[in-house]
Amino acid sequence: MMKRRYGAAILIAILLASIALVWWPRRPAPPSLVVGELPAPCRDVGFEAVSYVVCEIDLRAQSIEILHAGADAKPFGSLEAFDKAMASEGRPVLLAMNAGMYHQDLTPVGLLVEDGIQKSPLNLADGEGNFFLKPNGVFLVGKDGKAAVMETNAYAAVRPDVAFATQSGPMLVIDGQNHPRFEPNGTSRYIRNGVGVRDANTVVLAISRSAVSLGRFARLFRDALGCSSALFLDGAVSALSDGERMIVGGKYPAGPIIAVSAKRPAAE
Template identity: 55%
Template sequence: MTKYRTLYLLIILLFVAGGLFFWSALVPTGKLPEAGMAGSNGNEAMTALDRPDICEETVFEGARASLCIIDPAANATRLVYRDRTGVPHGSVKRAVTALATFGQTPVLAMNAGMYHSDMTPVGLYVEDGKEISPLNTDDDFGNFFLKPNGVFFIRPDGTAGVMETMAYAGAEIAPAFATQSGPMLVINGEIHPRFLPDGTTRYIRNGVGVRTDGKLVLAITRDPVSLGSFARLFKDVAMCPNALFFDGGVSSMAWGAHMEIDAGEPAGPVVVVMLRD
């Protein structure tokens, strides 16, 4: 019986050792992935091997974010919405893929405005000087209608601006590109008056601002943040006196052909940044 007990004990020990090995393989180490391994939702590593020179990483109020500073003299910024057959791209990834087909892979691309269920823009949308959707001054529910909302526009000379909707309506601007969204994040140096300092609703968010030196800033967070915190990022870090919210929860960004942050959700208008010739 002794040899059987020994055999049984050996089998039990082998079973326990195997279980411990299997369990250790399942338990996470708590470490972030190495650089270059940033994943689809923005919550992994803060850097990637193909990060554009115009983009930098920061941590603000405990949340990671990417800030991309675009000089109109070095980069051309435009908006795209539909392919050459008139069908909406429907995502940042498809927009980038379509541009690459014609040898126009952007340096950077991200979603740039809200859309209806049929993918049409909720507010103003202008592409190549043609108005596809008119300015929307209606009152309704949702972030777009959290007044004041605003317009991001690019002039024919490549310079850009962000302006509150009613101010834009009275400015008689004839943009080459424009997209309306809401709410404004920063208005003439002040945080949107209806924002709580740090509300409980948090998403990965993206938006655009323009600095006093004429450079525009495209920002996206890698961790969920409140609108108040996101607005302070533009005001206090990006130094933008005017900034506009693009969206939250669907926010996505491509670096070249690489989807650095991909929410896996549809996108209407897309802003792309190209190198100037």
């Protein structure tokens, strides 16, 4: 009787293994591993054994806006909801990425400027968490169409005339140097996204396809992407879409959102 039971158990195990071999390859990949053709400004980049999607935005050909709420004054809440809202308004978007940290009600933790109007003030306070790992900073597009990443105190001193701005933290790269409090490759690792500026006309967005430390993420911007200044936007909820589908990330909540679109031709 024992041998029969043992034999039956082996047959069941073989049957289950066979079913698993047939079923396993058909499972869809997790959202963070989506592969395929990337939008024109984007490419896959490997750096220090981590894969990233990097999107280089030429502000002479493309426009960047930082948006938070729809016509009903309610936060979009996610990239998927944002993409649907833009499509319904006939405003095609090339790329969308979460653009800074937010409170539980999705309001920004720091500065938010939309279309020249300040929606949330600059936050100079001290506190816990990545946002307050100082120096933190501001990504902005000025009313002159030029982009910059500035350390928060420098922004407060200059108060530039901006069209769009979002505050986050920590800074990743400051005048060509990595944030002084980063370890080379610390144990805190998440899928992360950030923004750097190579020059006044070139904005670089990057998001990792797998977990990465802040130190390694900063070196990506400095050493591989040529950005003398770069700002961390968020981790764990990082996401990137092409206006129709998620490229990296899933149905995560989002506060401020960076939106990239083709620049409209000047009116004749």
